[in-house]
Amino acid sequence: MRIATWNINSVKQRLGHLLAFLAEDAPDVLCLQEIKCVDEAFPRAEVEAAGYNVAVYGQKAFNGVAILARRPIEDVKRGLPGRDWADQEGEDQARYLEASISTDTGAVRVASIYLPNGNPPDTPKYDYKLRWMERLTEHAQNLLTLEEPLVLAGDYNVIPDPRDAARPEIWVSDALFLPPTRERFRALVDLGLTDALRACSDAGGLYSFWDYQAGAWQKNNGIRIDHLLLSPQAADRLQHTTIHRSLRALEKPSDHVPVSVDLAV
């Protein structure tokens, strides 16, 4: 089965691209981030007509995550345990959605993750990012005790390694690449998770995001920040990881492209 993740940067602006991707690539599961709408505004009818079930955790204007799946979506959980950290206005941020997807050989647990950006680093936004990462790690530790196929997929807003940026020097003071960020990402992976792309390739130049500004796409000035982290039971079944680069060349693209894994289940 194919499980994909995509920061779509507004599902309303990108509905055409979304339906085309579902039709042409036909992933079994698609985790979306930055849908930027409330639950009621998600284009559920169009996505269901394309053959997908939908689980949404949205909010007004910002953030928002969803899980689309051809098979039934069960045991849906909105937010990290204990509710998400409140922002300065006291509202919860819709950044984590988890569910179980049935397969012929058992269930796969999937999470759609939109990890906080954290910039600028000398502000509470960075503290929020680091604490969110610690809460995610604590939750992942609990999920791993289930010893089931698990895919933690999403926009982590983390550049794990210098080879994951075309120009690492411009990110050295950025919340996506600062040592505390990378250390916490490493701590998450070190629980026993596998970075699916790195299990398939050691190469540089494999990016999932290109900024809209300054011709980043045309210069291939990209970074790899969208990741699928696999439990041992999922990693054992990993066949392939794909970065769907061509979507960045479309008219009115998202600044991120989908990344997918093929699992032998």
Added chain:
DNA sequence: ATGCCTGCGGTTCGCAGA
């Protein structure tokens, strides 16, 4: 050194993103 773009809310600008 700064802004470069894009989406959103709400109004022609500010905020957020990365």
